[in-house]
Amino acid sequence: MSVRPKAVSKDAIFRLSRIERQEALVGVAFILPFLILYVIFNFLPILQGFWISLHNWDVIGTNVRFVGFRNYEILFGKDKLFWSSLEHTLFFALLAGPGLIVTGLALALMLNQRVRGIGIFRTIFYMPNILSVTVVGLVFARVFAPGERGFVNAVLSSIGLEPIPWFLDEANAMPTIAITKVWWSVGFNMLIFLAGLQEISQSLYDAAKVDGGGRWTLFRHITLPGLRRPMLFVIVLQLIASVQVFPLIDVLTGGGPAGSTRPLVMYLFERSFDYWQLGYGSAIAFVMFVFLFSISIIQLWFFSRGEGD
Amino acid sequence: MRRLILALGILVLALSLGTTALAQDAMTLTVLRFFGDCVDDFGDVTDLSGITSECGIITVLTNIWNEEHPDMQVETIVADWPGTTQLNAAIAAGTPPDIAVLHGRRIPIYASRGALTPLTDVMEAVGIDASDFTEGAADYGLYQGEFYGVPFDLAATIWHINLDLWAEAGLVDDMGAPMLPTSPEDFISAAEKVHAATGKPIAEMAGQAATVRSLTAYIYQLGGALADDAGNPTIDTPEALEALNFVLQLQDLGVVSRPYNEINGAIAVENFANGESAGLIDGTWRINGFDRQIAEGEVALKNYYVADFPQLFDNPGTFAGSHNWLVPLGQNADPARVQAAVSFIKWLSDNSVVWARVGHGMTRSSVINSEEFQNLPHRAEYASMSQNVRSVPREVWGNAFWAIVHEEVEAAVLAIKTPEVALADAQARLDDFILFQS
Numbered sequence: 001m002s003v004r005p006k007a008v009s010k011d012a013i014f015r016l017s018r019i020e021r022q023e024a025l026v027g028v029a030f031i032l033p034f035l036i037l038y039v040i041f042n043f044l045p046i047l048q049g050f051w052i053s054l055h056n057w058d059v060i061g062t063n064v065r066f067v068g069f070r071n072y073e074i075l076f077g078k079d080k081l082f083w084s085s086l087e088h089t090l091f092f093a094l095l096a097g098p099g100l101i102v103t104g105l106a107l108a109l110m111l112n113q114r115v116r117g118i119g120i121f122r123t124i125f126y127m128p129n130i131l132s133v134t135v136v137g138l139v140f141a142r143v144f145a146p147g148e149r150g151f152v153n154a155v156l157s158s159i160g161l162e163p164i165p166w167f168l169d170e171a172n173a174m175p176t177i178a179i180t181k182v183w184w185s186v187g188f189n190m191l192i193f194l195a196g197l198q199e200i201s202q203s204l205y206d207a208a209k210v211d212g213g214g215r216w217t218l219f220r221h222i223t224l225p226g227l228r229r230p231m232l233f234v235i236v237l238q239l240i241a242s243v244q245v246f247p248l249i250d251v252l253t254g255g256g257p258a259g260s261t262r263p264l265v266m267y268l269f270e271r272s273f274d275y276w277q278l279g280y281g282s283a284i285a286f287v288m289f290v291f292l293f294s295i296s297i298i299q300l301w302f303f304s305r306g307e308g309d
Numbered sequence: 310m311r312r313l314i315l316a317l318g319i320l321v322l323a324l325s326l327g328t329t330a331l332a333q334d335a336m337t338l339t340v341l342r343f344f345g346d347c348v349d350d351f352g353d354v355t356d357l358s359g360i361t362s363e364c365g366i367i368t369v370l371t372n373i374w375n376e377e378h379p380d381m382q383v384e385t386i387v388a389d390w391p392g393t394t395q396l397n398a399a400i401a402a403g404t405p406p407d408i409a410v411l412h413g414r415r416i417p418i419y420a421s422r423g424a425l426t427p428l429t430d431v432m433e434a435v436g437i438d439a440s441d442f443t444e445g446a447a448d449y450g451l452y453q454g455e456f457y458g459v460p461f462d463l464a465a466t467i468w469h470i471n472l473d474l475w476a477e478a479g480l481v482d483d484m485g486a487p488m489l490p491t492s493p494e495d496f497i498s499a500a501e502k503v504h505a506a507t508g509k510p511i512a513e514m515a516g517q518a519a520t521v522r523s524l525t526a527y528i529y530q531l532g533g534a535l536a537d538d539a540g541n542p543t544i545d546t547p548e549a550l551e552a553l554n555f556v557l558q559l560q561d562l563g564v565v566s567r568p569y570n571e572i573n574g575a576i577a578v579e580n581f582a583n584g585e586s587a588g589l590i591d592g593t594w595r596i597n598g599f600d601r602q603i604a605e606g607e608v609a610l611k612n613y614y615v616a617d618f619p620q621l622f623d624n625p626g627t628f629a630g631s632h633n634w635l636v637p638l639g640q641n642a643d644p645a646r647v648q649a650a651v652s653f654i655k656w657l658s659d660n661s662v663v664w665a666r667v668g669h670g671m672t673r674s675s676v677i678n679s680e681e682f683q684n685l686p687h688r689a690e691y692a693s694m695s696q697n698v699r700s701v702p703r704e705v706w707g708n709a710f711w712a713i714v715h716e717e718v719e720a721a722v723l724a725i726k727t728p729e730v731a732l733a734d735a736q737a738r739l740d741d742f743i744l745f746q747s
Contacts, residue, residue, distance in 0.1 A: 059401070060400040170725060255716075257725065258726070274708055274709065276418060
């Protein structure tokens with residue numbers, strides 16, 4: 001039986017007792033250091049980024065000229081590379097996101113066992129996550145190298161199949177990057193799901209089994225609802241990480257072949273730092289921010305519907 | 310006790326005043342450079358014998374300067390290649406280093422924004438003879454007729470050759486030198502002979518960058534240019550199309566390997582060292598590395614030859630970059646500080662023959678003609694390089710040009726676009742860039 005918290009009217013907040021007010025002040029004092037740092041290092045830069053996006057602004061701070069919303073007009077009006085980069089980014093998110101969530105959940109379910117030595121397997125599956133992007137990039141560039149130089153192609157050749165140009169073909173490049181990303185990052189999701197699984201009371205499963213529930217029924221009606229919060233956390237985090245993807249692609253393909261894997265952040269970087277168009281780059285960054293913020297809010301709303309019922 | 314305290318007080322005061330006076334006399338110059346960090350290996354070394362790596366040489370040169378100039382110490386800040394991120398951040402923050410190293414093609418955009426200190430007069434004042442720079446090399450430091458950088462070297466595209474594999478193909482003359490092709494037909498014929506005799510390509514491309522460098526060299530050799538008379542970028546030209554078609558023809562015939570991305574470019578370098586290809590199109594910066602690997606018996610490559618980038622069309626023309634020393638203190642810098650910075654740069658330039666051990670070309674005629682330079686390994690083999698090099702036009706779009714052409718040429722190489730479409734798209738993007746800047 002769930003207990004709903006009593007509704008508190010707005011007036012009640014202002015009718016706090018002296019002790020309650022003191023407790024509230026202590027609470028504020030605790031979060032104040034974070035709040036100050038957050039405002040200085042996150043909130044103000046976002047505002048400053050927006051201000052820069054309204055200018056022509058060299059990356060070294062010279063040639064500053066107010067242009068209003070001209071950068072946004074170009075961005076939405078005639079910049080084909082912006083749209084293609086957005087398309088590549090969403091394609092990557094679509095490929096890597098479900099892979100990371102489904103594989104992470106599957107691994108967590110497999111490793112949520114009370115058997116001897118399970119910790120070793122948990123460690124093994126988590127380990128790729130601690131590698132740096134450069135290490136992962138260099139290793140997988142060789143794993144998927146073209147011709148028979150690559151490990152995967154050497155295996156394919158040994159069983160009589162033609163080598164595949166993994167990173168050199170427009171159709172293959174992004175899925176290959178997504179596979180690399182899943183191998184690299186799935187351990188983190190696995191860990192979150194594992195923690196979530198261990199929070200679900202065993203008595204729920206026992207009761208359901210007594211009622212004749214099968215494995216799928218248990219998973220569908222106990223495990224999945226029990227993982228609602230970890231799931232929300234993982235999905236929001238994965239979406240943000242996918243939209244912000246850059247270093248892995250930079251190391252593996254440099255955005256190629258012929259720009260076909262260039263994500264939005266790489267485009268932002270090119271415009272800002274290679275072309276010195278920091279104002280334009282900031283406009284791209286601000287559009288990304290609004291996009292991610294909106295999607296995250298929608299996700300939060302979607303997953304929090306019905307909570308507490 | 311009082312006297313003791315008083316005496317100690319006077320001593321402390323005297324020491325601190327003395328230290329302050331010393332600190333005022335000594336000047337510390339900050340140098341922002343790439344070339345890596347090897348303080349662990351060379352931090353205390355002041356003997357240049359046997360050192361051939363970029364990082365080792367520049368670190369030891371700095372150590373020697375600091376030892377010889379206690380009144381003008383140099384403090385190194387190591388940046389990641391190509392050094393622009395740290396330099397841009399330092400300039401934007403108003404704390405630029407006194408000296409920085411950059412590729413010459415990047416100078417125009419910094420100079421056009423007033424971020425660099427004009428150096429022509431100071432160079433003359435400290436004794437750098439601008440007329441000593443070879444014609445091709447001087448361009449790299451100039452912007453609108455003014456020196457903003459002191460060209461230190463020429464990092465050019467060259468042809469690394471495995472003589473044993475060329476000999477198998479019957480392409481080595483009586484003097485033991487490779488019989489280098491002098492026309493497109495010659496090149497294809499030589500490549501076919503190498504492939505027939507060894508089953509290996511006559512040249513591998515060290516990454517997509519090597520393809521673009523080759524393309525620009527062929528454009529120059531065909532009499533083309535990368536900028537029009539007004540200084541705007543031009544890539545959609547008949548010469549560029551002919552050059553691109555030639556590059557693609559070589560790859561379609563299978564006589565030159567298709568380039569891979571930059572990581573797989575590293576594989577091409579390994580392949581050459583391991584005797585898997587008869588040649589490698591890459592830069593001067595590889596020479597000392599191959600020599601070292603051969604000397605240590607690490608690789609299958611034994612008889613190594615360094616040839617100029619082949620001249621296959623009417624005009625000489627080789628792509629080269631150039632590391633330039635510059636003073637990013639802006640237009641109104643303290644003259645004394647600028648003079649001190651350029652004094653250090655002059656000292657580096659005077660000692661640049663040591664830098665040539667890496668394999669790079671030199672920028673000063675006096676160095677090129679010196680006995681020490683002439684005696685360096687392979688020098689006679691690619692002697693024409695310094696005369697043949699052509700810089701990317703001295704315009705603010707140099708960097709964007711490189712990035713855009715790189716991507717569009719890759720599209721043609723991978724048959725994603727036809728050569729005509731790739732060049733037209735590159736031109737359209739460059740035109741957009743110019744329009745945006747205006």
